[in-house]
Amino acid sequence: MIRIENLEKVYKTEEVETTALNGINLHVKEGEFVSIMGPSGCGKSTLLNVMGLLDKPESGSYKFIDTELLTLNDRERSNFRKRNMGFVFQNFNLIDELTVFENIELPLIYNKIPTAERKKLVNEIIERMNIVNRSGHFPQQLSGGQQQRVAVARALVTKPKLVLADEPTGNLDSSHGNEVMELLCELNETGTTIVMVTHSSHDASFSNRIINLKDGHVISEKINKSRNEELI
Amino acid sequence: MFRLNLKIALRNLWRNRGITAINVGGLAIALAAFILVTMYFTYETSFDKSNPNYKNVYVVGVSYPEFKTNYIAAPFAKAIKQTYPEVESVGLIKEGSFELTIKNGKNTLFTKNILAVDYNAAKILNIQPENGLTKPSGEVERLNYLSKESMQTLFPDKKDNKPEMVGYGASNSGITVVVAGSIRSNEHSNFVFDGISLAAELGEHDNYDMNDYSIFLKLKPNVNVANLEKKITDLYRYELLKNNTSKKSTAELKAISTFLDPLSNLHLRPKAGNDMPYKTLIALSVLGFLILVIACINFTNLSIAQAANRAKEVGVKKVMGAYRSQLTLQFLTEIFIQCFVATILALILAELVLPYFNNLFQVGLSIWQVDSDLIWQLPLILSLITLIAGIYPAMVLSGFKPALVLKGNFSTSKQNSWLRNGLLVFQFCIAVVFIIGLLIINSQLKYMRSQDVGFNSSQVVYIKNLTLFNNPVKFGSVSFNPVRDRLLKIPGIKSATVASFIPGGQNGINSYEVNASKANIDFVNVDFDYFETLDIKLKEGRFFLNTFKTDTINSAIINESAVAKYSIKNPVGQTIRGCGIDYKIVGVIKDFKTQGFESIVQPTIYTIKDPCGSYKTQILLKIEENKMADALAALKAQWPQINPKDGEDFRYEFLDELYGKLFKKQEQLQSVFFAAALLTIFIAILGLFAFAKYITNGRIKEIAVRKILGASDVQIFKLINSSFFIMVLIANVISWPIAYILTKKWLETFAYRIDLPAMPFVSSALITILLTVITVSIQAKKAVKANPVDALKYE
Ligand SMILES: Nc1ncnc2c1ncn2[C@@H]1O[C@H](COP(=O)(O)OP(=O)(O)OP(=O)(O)O)[C@@H](O)[C@H]1O
């Protein structure tokens, strides 16, 4: 589904130029769960941002099914993103002024889903995430794990083809972290493609494939046998 | 989407309700000021606009070497009409030259201005009696109309609009006149009157020496005015030459020209006058606008300062596919809503302040009028401030890159700081200029109040009077001597005199000649005891004295300025020639400021006999202070015998109050500047208060860390204050030259003025720095007093 070729990204600041991505090649099949690992500063987040069309690389190609995404203009990128992608962040990034329900509702609004259907979709996902009795709460009133579940719900409510998760368990203890990982697995089983950045090999063990980055290069790739067997 | 955006906005505003209230409140105050100024501006610039001929009406003025005037000879009207086909019609008007008493039984009306107009002028100037404009014809020479209010005073029960008989002057005068009906006097016009005296034609028997009328032209559309102006000048010179009654030389005629002044100029910047009202109006508008800009800057500044709070929201929304334009619109809408609330509050405020405003500017503005221009101006103002205050923050906020802001440690404190600081400095610049301006206006006014004006107007009573006094008596006038004798018998009256003009009013101008040098100078026709009554100082020679027979024939007294003007050496005993008389100069007085402090004392000649002069009607009495009340009571009781023409209508004013009116404009300016300076500094401080609150909130963690590392409270106060202190200092340094130039310009409008003092500059710096330090410290105190452990735990 995703074909990334020779992707290069350079950050220019006044004093230094940092090459965050240095010729990345990456293919992701539909329905795959891919983990990206590597030392701090190797370009994992940058890669994810580029894949999520939040950042523009200097050169390379990024094909989604058959569409080349890097030549799109801002508006087309926005449109593509809201129809096809969902995001989960390490620091949740919920809007503090909106309730749980409203936070989850927001992407549907941007997708111009009618009110009645919106309500239905949000309620469905709230039930699935087991946060029904929290739907009127504000983010500050939830625990970290609950917040991340809301964030996942928000990423899923539009039924995106691709979910991008940047260290989704980074701010959570192991039990809350596991909850989130299980959610992602469930989601993957229903056919959603997932690309996740993580530092934890435990989390990575949930995925089909692990890609190792270093200094903006892909240095190794590992098929997760146990997980793939499990799949079969 | 709108619903959720609104929720986010409202919850955000509520969380920062202190700052929001300051922001919206400050804007409301500034807007109220701006609304008032806008209303006033609209009012002042639309005098006579309701006249359908507004765009085509011009007054014909005459430009002499020394001055310009709209007074011109009546026969010239006819000459213009006969010569130039592009002039559609020509009208004449003449202001009432004295106050008139009109009576109906016990009801008495004192009119100040009965306007004489001819039929054409009434048509051109849209002067419409209630029962229609008709041309006087046949037996009826004049049709007299009184304003509705005047009519009400005389005939309180009158319902119809039928003609009525009234008495003119004292009840024993026996003059009766028919009033043809009532007429609405439009206060919003250059022509306000208590009544109209309508004639078919005016000034038929006048000649070219009698410049008593104003000529109004209605031009056909698309006439080349500059061209016509030239042609009319030629015609005027030709007519003067043809009817040369005062024997002017061709060189003198060459120096005279005419000009056409459009009706739209008359109120604010007549060519025959000065454009001070116009300049004042512009200054006032700029003031109002600046105050509004300052309030908008508060908005911009705080919105940007708070941007960090909204950055995550922007990032998340963009991740979900929001367009930048959607977000821009969202933030603009938020600011619009706040501006809208501010506008409503501003209207309420303006309504509350309006009575004071009306009183100060002597106008009758009102907000709730159906035909008010505010109906279209307000939405315009609202959009304008939304754009000024909102466009920049909206662009900044909607421009955040999601990849950056969602990392979690995003901070805006470094970003745009030069802009925020720049805006803060700008605000304080304006405030400093206003404070300096105010202090300097105060100094000048104090100077004017304390300065010797060269005469003493206190305990001088000015009596309004209809009798024409002249000495020697000429046609229609009587001698003042018997009146003076009777007046001086009243206990307390120290001296009594009569003159053609009083200090504080305009003098007459005529041509006088000394040693073959000719010049137009001011003249005042006086009677004995004039200088003594006003306590004017003698420089050399003597005052007029009863004992000198020649004083009522050809004696003159001139002032120092006249001596200088003609550069006369040893003036006493020399001859000054005017109106066919060789006057002998018997005395020179010291200059005194009849025209206040703005214009330089004019060269002036004082004579008792003057065939070309004006009638002496202005009685002046010097009365002992402690016998004032008794003397006035006695005057009122005896007035019908002393002065039968006025009869029972004894009316007076105190000269010092009259003269004080010359200061009115400056006092008005002082009030306006006081309000403006107060407002700007208040709004700027409000903004600073909210801004400092925001900055210190953002630095709570830093302050906590510093305290743990051993910083003392004083060090932290210094830390927080220092950047604000520097900004205010910079603002002061920038504003000083601006304030210097502006106040210097203003002072130059005075002939008698203070030297530009340095103190206001220092004071303004002290005031603004003190206010800043106090404001910032109040905010800093919270951060300093907080327990550092709590602050860090909170994070
Ligand atoms: N906005 C930016 N400006 C300049 N350099 C940047 C920027 N963002 C990232 N970088 C640099 O690009 C490189 C890759 O950063 P990236 O955030 O992708 O690392 P990462 O692999 O996600 O690290 P971590 O595991 O710590 O999150 C780093 O060297 C970083 O310093």
Ligand SMILES: [Mg+2]
């Ligand atoms: Mg990262």
